[in-house]
Amino acid sequence: EKAQVQFWHAMGGTLGEITDKFAADFNATSDTCEINSIYKGNYTENMTAAIAAFRAGQHPHIVQVFEVGTATMMAAGDQGAIYPVYKLMEDAGIDFDPSAYLPAVISYYTDTDNNLLSLPFNSSSPVLWYNKTALDAAGVDVPETWDEVHAAAEALKANGVEKPFSFGWQSWTQIENFSAWHDMPMATEENGFAGLGTEFTFNNEAVVNHIQRIAEMGQDGLFGYGGRRGDSRAQFVNGETALWINSSAYYGGFKQDITDFEFGQAMLPVDTDLADAPQNSIIGGATLWVLQGHEQPEYTCAAEFFQYVSEPEQQAYWHQNTGYVPITTAAYELSREQGFYEENPGTDTAIKQLSLNTPTPASKGVRFGNFVQVRDVINEELEAVWSGDKTAREALDAAVERGNALLRKFENANS
Numbered sequence: 193e194k195a196q197v198q199f200w201h202a203m204g205g206t207l208g209e210i211t212d213k214f215a216a217d218f219n220a221t222s223d224t225c226e227i228n229s230i231y232k233g234n235y236t237e238n239m240t241a242a243i244a245a246f247r248a249g250q251h252p253h254i255v256q257v258f259e260v261g262t263a264t265m266m267a268a269g270d271q272g273a274i275y276p277v278y279k280l281m282e283d284a285g286i287d288f289d290p291s292a293y294l295p296a297v298i299s300y301y302t303d304t305d306n307n308l309l310s311l312p313f314n315s316s317s318p319v320l321w322y323n324k325t326a327l328d329a330a331g332v333d334v335p336e337t338w339d340e341v342h343a344a345a346e347a348l349k350a351n352g353v354e355k356p357f358s359f360g361w362q363s364w365t366q367i368e369n370f371s372a373w374h375d376m377p378m379a380t381e382e383n384g385f386a387g388l389g390t391e392f393t394f395n396n397e398a399v400v401n402h403i404q405r406i407a408e409m410g411q412d413g414l415f416g417y418g419g420r421r422g423d424s425r426a427q428f429v430n431g432e433t434a435l436w437i438n439s440s441a442y443y444g445g446f447k448q449d450i451t452d453f454e455f456g457q458a459m460l461p462v463d464t465d466l467a468d469a470p471q472n473s474i475i476g477g478a479t480l481w482v483l484q485g486h487e488q489p490e491y492t493c494a495a496e497f498f499q500y501v502s503e504p505e506q507q508a509y510w511h512q513n514t515g516y517v518p519i520t521t522a523a524y525e526l527s528r529e530q531g532f533y534e535e536n537p538g539t540d541t542a543i544k545q546l547s548l549n550t551p552t553p554a555s556k557g558v559r560f561g562n563f564v565q566v567r568d569v570i571n572e573e574l575e576a577v578w579s580g581d582k583t584a585r586e587a588l589d590a591a592v593e594r595g596n597a598l599l600r601k602f603e604n605a606n607s
């Protein structure tokens with residue numbers, strides 16, 4: 193009988209189809225092992241389900257966790273709940289070379305000894321999605337600065353585009369990446385990488401001004417808020433919105449769903465009051481964590497599956513069909529050799545942004561305890577700005593205060 197491995201993921205639509213295909217293709221190559229790929233809802237739902245299942249002793253072997261949950265999973269690892277990936281591979285006798293992975297990706301998921309804890313699978317970065325047809329009709333170029341975003345939104349509005357500008361995952365795109373892109377920390381202690389004592393500082397003038405500018409665009413009908421995750425995707429697909437900042441991983445779905453206009457992706461806009469040129473963006477998406485408490489043959493199976501999905505062929509396929517970045521240098525090279533970027537201009541935007549400059553302490557990423565809850569707080573406070581109930585200053589001060597309380601709670605529980 194084959195070793196059975198449960199793999200809980202949060203990939204819906206096109207992404208889910210490819211994830212399930214990987215499991216099926218891998219299963220077809222193995223006489224000893226079977227991966228059961230199961231969709232468990234969005235990132236938060238999947239993570240919550242896995243934690244509840246762990247408490248009940250009914251947990252899967254592999255769980256996909258978004259980057260926001262990294263500190264929480266690491267803390268769970270300190271309590272013995274996690275089987276670190278470097279150890280999993282070692283115990284399964286699989287030669288695993290972390291240097292094959294892109295530094296911008298892997299540095300997010302290593303411990304202080306540089307050991308890889310979870311497997312990078314779907315890493316993304318936010319990009320500026322644009323409706324080329326609508327921009328051409330309004331007579332404007334793809335904006336490169338925030339002033340140009342504003343001007344383009346005005347031109348689009350005048351040309352009948354209802355909510356010219358929008359975005360999703362607002363903490364990730366408008367605070368975390370906005371800060372990294374301009375080489376500004378959003379918290380002390382190297383954005384949490386250097387210690388649990390980290391405190392948020394994203395109520396600084398630069399971020400306050402940025403959020404206030406978007407609020408004013410909203411009042412002028414230039415920005416239309418559409419929800420916390422990917423909810424505003426529909427606005428872009430149906431043409432109501434022509435400039436949309438969200439994950440590079442919308443590419444696969446857009447290719448299928450957008451038929452009546454030309455779309456593209458470009459680098460995130462720069463705030464020229466803060467920097468002449470961008471620093472680098474930071475990743476999002478998710479990694480695969482392995483949970484303790486199962487049998488060795490099943491773990492060997494999980495390790496073989498990890499090896500399989502990391503191979504250049506699978507990685508290049510995943511990257512080219514989803515918009516997630518290639519997580520290994522070999523997959524990036526393969527995509528280049530295959531002529532993918534030449535044939536599909538803009539599809540290397542996320543990876544170029546991530547590797548634009550050597551990451552600094554302010555731009556290498558963020559690692560915060562209780563960050564799933566902190567993201568909810570930030571969402572609530574920003575929504576109060578978009579609805580006109582709070583100024584950017586009031587909302588960001590409140591978000592920092594409430595966020596810091598959650599950080600202290602995490603620090604106390606884990607030190």
Ligand SMILES: O=P(O)(O)OC[C@H](O)CO
Nearest residue numbers: 258316361439441476477
């Ligand atoms: O849509 P994804 O998978 O790129 O994830 C976006 C954000 O990073 C989630 O926190």
